[in-house]
Amino acid sequence: MKDLLGIIILLARIVPFSGLTSCPDAWTAFMGSCYLFGHDLMTFHEAAVLCKSYEANLIHIETSNENTFIEDQLKHLYRASSATAWWIGLTDENVEGLWKWHDTDTLATFTDWFPGEPSNGGNNEDCASIYVREGFHWNDVNCQLFKYYPICEIQDQNYNVEVVG
Structure with missing residues (x-):
């Protein structure tokens, strides 16, 4: 027991909270x-409402590292449940071809579209998803026609990266 307490104290000193x-x-x-x-499967706008109920938003994938992390999580979910598509918070509903984050109306600076996407097939594909069939890359689809799983995100306001050295 003393050893365990000593390890916890040591970790608390090494890893800043x-x-x-x-x-x-x-x-x-x-x-x-x-x-x-x-x-639960839902439309894009239902997914946005669900996330908002948690005081969160549909995910903003802003870096390659974050995208890889999400892809790894989704691969695990796919193997465990056969889920094949998830909503992310990106849309061009307001201006065709101008992809912005749904909740902040800011332009996406990182994307991971499947080759040939976004395609706006049928002139009615305004919401972004991650799709298994397209190698876990992004795809634009109809916001109301399809029901996918949401990915909600909360930013930790207390998080800060401590740079050492």
Whole structure:
């Protein structure tokens, strides 16, 4: 017991608490964000409402590292449940071809579209998803026609990266 307490105290000194991400139960932490992978199929706008009910938003994937993390999580979910598509918070509903984050109306600076996407097939594909069939890359689809699983994100306001050296 004394050894365990000593290890905990040592870890507390080595790992600064300000650098940890604190997430609610059932949420997954990564680099200052908390993610909830939804279990129910819904339209894009239903997914946005669900996330808002958790005081969160549909996910903003802003870096290659974050994209790889999400892809790894989705591969695991696919193997465990056969889920094949998830909503992310990106849309061009307001201006065709101008992809912005739904909740902030800011332009996406990172994307991972499947080759040939976004295609706006049928002139009615305005919401972004991650799709298994396209190698876990992004695809634009009809916001109301399809029902996919939501990925919600909360930014941890207490998270900060401590640079050493």
